[in-house]
Amino acid sequence: MTKKKNKTTEYTNRKASYEYFLTDHFEAGIQLQGTEIKSIRSGHVNLSDSYCAFDNPSCLMVRNLYIKEYEFGTYDNHEPRRPRKLLLKKQELKKIQKKVKEKGNTVIPVKLFISERGFAKLVIALASGKKGHNKRDSIKDKDQKREMDRIKKGAY
Numbered sequence: 001m002t003k004k005k006n007k008t009t010e011y012t013n014r015k016a017s018y019e020y021f022l023t024d025h026f027e028a029g030i031q032l033q034g035t036e037i038k039s040i041r042s043g044h045v046n047l048s049d050s051y052c053a054f055d056n057p058s059c060l061m062v063r064n065l066y067i068k069e070y071e072f073g074t075y076d077n078h079e080p081r082r083p084r085k086l087l088l089k090k091q092e093l094k095k096i097q098k099k100v101k102e103k104g105n106t107v108i109p110v111k112l113f114i115s116e117r118g119f120a121k122l123v124i125a126l127a128s129g130k131k132g133h134n135k136r137d138s139i140k141d142k143d144q145k146r147e148m149d150r151i152k153k154g155a156y
Helices: 014-019 036-041 090-101 132-155
Strands: 010-012 020-030 051-056 059-063 084-087 105-114 120-129
Touching: 014 020, 014 105, 014 120, 014 132, 020 090, 020 105, 036 105, 036 120, 090 105, 090 120
Parallel strands: none
Antiparallel strands: 010 105, 020 084, 020 120, 051 059, 051 105, 059 084, 105 120
16 A cells, blocks of 8 residues: 655745734635636745735635746637635624724735645735834844754754
8 A cells, every 4th residue: 555645735834924914814715716816836936926805795815826828728818917705604704804894904815825625725824014123023033043953953
């Protein structure tokens, strides 16, 4: 009996943790069309400029998420930066909407991955913007952590 290796496809928005304080994380499905899932599996995705916004109280959309047109698609290929609906439970949508109404909060996509069942999932986070001095502090903390890891690695 041979085990099938799970090749996970995962893309992260590395700029998000630098630009924002990330608080609550939610895992949402994405409503895709046509060849978008094939393009995601082949690795043609960019999360860096994307954000989430409510169209109406019951519909959260991810905007500016770049999924390249599928190379082998036909005339009916998808548009690369079209808005895509996020699939969440009503309770989660209400919680997110309540937090977004507070001043300074927004919803940012953090990670896109393919689940074990083969569905595209997007991890979104409630975020509030960092000021310049906060960004410097996060860079300093990251450098200190890296230095401590080097010291630990050298000690063993």
